[in-house]
Amino acid sequence: MTDKAQTDELVIGIDLGTTNSLAAVATPTGPKVLRKQDGSALIPSVVCFRPDGEVVVGQEARDLALQYPERTVQSIKRLVGRSGSDVAAELEGFSFRVITNERGLPRVSVDDKEYSPEQISARILAAVRDVASRALGHEIRAVVITVPAYFDDAQRQATKHAAELAGLDCRRIVNEPTAASLAYGIDGSKDGTALVYDLGGGTFDVSVLRIRDGVFQVLSTSGDTHLGGDDFDRLLIDEILTTIAHSADELEGLDPFARQAIRRAAESLKFQLGEADAATLTIDLGAAGSTEVTVTRQRFEQLIAPLVARTITCCRRAMRDAELEVSDLDHVVLVGGSTRVPLVRREIEQFAGRAPATSVDPDLAVGMGAALQAGVLAGKDSSLLLLDVVPLSLGLETMGGVVSKLILRNATIPASVTEEFSTQVDDQTAVDINVYQGERERVEDCRKLGSFKLRGIPPMPAGLPRIAVTFTIDADGVLRVSAREQRTGTEAEIQIVPSFGLTDEEVKRMMEDSIEHAFDDMSARELVELRNKAQAMVTGTTKALELSDLPADRTYSIKRATKQLAAALESDPDDTQKLRTLVDELSALTAQIADDVISSAVKKSLSDES
Amino acid sequence: MDLPRDELEQRYLEASRETHPDRAAASADETATLRRSAEVNDAYRALRDPWRRAEVIIAKADPSALDRKKDLCPVFLMEAMELAERVADAEPSEFSKLRQSIESRRDSYLQRLRSALAENRIDDAAVLLHESRYCRKALRDLEEREHPIG
Numbered sequence: 001m002t003d004k005a006q007t008d009e010l011v012i013g014i015d016l017g018t019t020n021s022l023a024a025v026a027t028p029t030g031p032k033v034l035r036k037q038d039g040s041a042l043i044p045s046v047v048c049f050r051p052d053g054e055v056v057v058g059q060e061a062r063d064l065a066l067q068y069p070e071r072t073v074q075s076i077k078r079l080v081g082r083s084g085s086d087v088a089a090e091l092e093g094f095s096f097r098v099i100t101n102e103r104g105l106p107r108v109s110v111d112d113k114e115y116s117p118e119q120i121s122a123r124i125l126a127a128v129r130d131v132a133s134r135a136l137g138h139e140i141r142a143v144v145i146t147v148p149a150y151f152d153d154a155q156r157q158a159t160k161h162a163a164e165l166a167g168l169d170c171r172r173i174v175n176e177p178t179a180a181s182l183a184y185g186i187d188g189s190k191d192g193t194a195l196v197y198d199l200g201g202g203t204f205d206v207s208v209l210r211i212r213d214g215v216f217q218v219l220s221t222s223g224d225t226h227l228g229g230d231d232f233d234r235l236l237i238d239e240i241l242t243t244i245a246h247s248a249d250e251l252e253g254l255d256p257f258a259r260q261a262i263r264r265a266a267e268s269l270k271f272q273l274g275e276a277d278a279a280t281l282t283i284d285l286g287a288a289g290s291t292e293v294t295v296t297r298q299r300f301e302q303l304i305a306p307l308v309a310r311t312i313t314c315c316r317r318a319m320r321d322a323e324l325e326v327s328d329l330d331h332v333v334l335v336g337g338s339t340r341v342p343l344v345r346r347e348i349e350q351f352a353g354r355a356p357a358t359s360v361d362p363d364l365a366v367g368m369g370a371a372l373q374a375g376v377l378a379g380k381d382s383s384l385l386l387l388d389v390v391p392l393s394l395g396l397e398t399m400g401g402v403v404s405k406l407i408l409r410n411a412t413i414p415a416s417v418t419e420e421f422s423t424q425v426d427d428q429t430a431v432d433i434n435v436y437q438g439e440r441e442r443v444e445d446c447r448k449l450g451s452f453k454l455r456g457i458p459p460m461p462a463g464l465p466r467i468a469v470t471f472t473i474d475a476d477g478v479l480r481v482s483a484r485e486q487r488t489g490t491e492a493e494i495q496i497v498p499s500f501g502l503t504d505e506e507v508k509r510m511m512e513d514s515i516e517h518a519f520d521d522m523s524a525r526e527l528v529e530l531r532n533k534a535q536a537m538v539t540g541t542t543k544a545l546e547l548s549d550l551p552a553d554r555t556y557s558i559k560r561a562t563k564q565l566a567a568a569l570e571s572d573p574d575d576t577q578k579l580r581t582l583v584d585e586l587s588a589l590t591a592q593i594a595d596d597v598i599s600s601a602v603k604k605s606l607s608d609e610s
Numbered sequence: 611m612d613l614p615r616d617e618l619e620q621r622y623l624e625a626s627r628e629t630h631p632d633r634a635a636a637s638a639d640e641t642a643t644l645r646r647s648a649e650v651n652d653a654y655r656a657l658r659d660p661w662r663r664a665e666v667i668i669a670k671a672d673p674s675a676l677d678r679k680k681d682l683c684p685v686f687l688m689e690a691m692e693l694a695e696r697v698a699d700a701e702p703s704e705f706s707k708l709r710q711s712i713e714s715r716r717d718s719y720l721q722r723l724r725s726a727l728a729e730n731r732i733d734d735a736a737v738l739l740h741e742s743r744y745c746r747k748a749l750r751d752l753e754e755r756e757h758p759i760g
Contacts, residue, residue: 212623215626215627217623317757320757376632382633385626385627385630385632385633386632387626387630411651411655412654413651414644414647414648414651415648415651416644416648416652472645475630475631475632475644480644
């Protein structure tokens, strides 16, 4: 570690995906993906609550999904910042239990405990952070996190809460397609207009950008936060189910294990169909026996065609909003694992009239772009500038349930608008303002972000107070509101009641919980490690003593300490204190004579062989 | 009224390099940074839009002109209402023809607005700007019918 690296602030980029997550860091030679020791970069966005109370994240959790389908949480990003009714349709595909709490928000339920989607995401973020810390040999506190460009305010806010719960300082929320364009266009040779098509596990985004002299200016964005590879999987799952089960009863009868096995099979079929014209798999359904399933690529494409068509509609809209023709495009960039599906490639190629660029790895581009932006925020790179837009219009409820738009979609952020409000009756001291996000005219067709209550308005005749309320969408795409009474100049108090996600109270409580549990988790992990170490020492020492021909007086105390440790492992496996004392004792004793033991063991083994 | 697009872009990017929160991240007052950056973005949006540019020029030349010329002649209003109805009732097969006709009407307004401003006929410009709203609204409604968002 050089001096410079120690004094400079370290900010990493995290791609928090529906299926996989990853971390990257900006280096003088370009963005570098941070890998685990085994070389893997993608960390499955999966959290498993093991029956023994341990919580595991990533590949290990994914491996346990078959064993503990009800305890393994996947695709949590689809629930983040949503309401229970928003996600009702998706829950069918989940093998874990999701309930709706008293505020109508979804909660993951495992054993007797409930977890908010933010808490699950926080686990994933913490795991990604740990991988990054180990790879860099440096503690990490500050991050840039990517979200789908089409994420609304509630989903962005929820992502920031997740970071907070993981003890991370989220310096910026960056839109995924924008991040990908950074990774793609950073070398300066790609100036021009680019369309970034980002089809991930659960979300679809398309952004149109102009890249010039290091400025990445988003002209428009469109998308669907509920369209991705998961939906392809679900169609395949339905296809498999109709093939193997012939009645509703049979479908009902499938246990979580069988469902999880089918989900895995669907994923595997999808991958195989990327190469082959047909794929066949044998699925082990546990109690229900095993079954063989064949799907042709033609059938698969028939199933997903309507979904792919929806993405192309979004592309058209983005081009219209950018006031560009397809012929104006200089680059088409594909991002996200689901762009490997051949039909997706064919359709986008047909739409754009050109072959998409393949110079960036669709799985890594977003994370690498996030790292570049993290470098900018850490002050390491001043040549880059991202100018992003708000994906959805922001408006207020007016008379008759109509939404009057304040900030139009695709406005460059930060964006801000000031509106004046007044009172309806004499001496009214509070005014409610309902804020909506969406393109439709009526409140019921838009998404309510929350209610803002203006308090502390000085008592005056109706219509006389003039309260200027400023709505600002910050560089994260998150709404901020401030208010001032114009006549008296008093700052009006604003109470925010979010429609979705966590209240400030909840965040605080969860923070406290997570700190408490962090200690639980840590001591649990420590104990497991200690036990493993003790067991290894007992086995190792016994073996070494067998091999050595040291005089009995020298080995007596070691033998005794080994026996004590072995006995303690049997009788008091949870006594951290006792185990640690005995382990320390034994290591001290063996350290003294380790050399002797080894040399005598070597001598013995040599003489045995001769 | 005439603004070279390239120069506007250039100046906007320069301003953004200074004011965007990513650049000013280290500076102390976050709220002020945010406000300033939002102002730059808003100004750029306004300047890029010829109608808003015209509105600002008229308001600067004669602050009361837009208000004074608000009441449009009844014949024009009838025409405008008919146009709105045609958009609402149009069959999908008629969309593209209707669009072309409204667009050419809009372009003619913009041209007349430019000449009025060039010749400093502020009252005429104010009337033209008010009148143009009807066909701009009709275009937005047509767009919504052609490509419903939802």
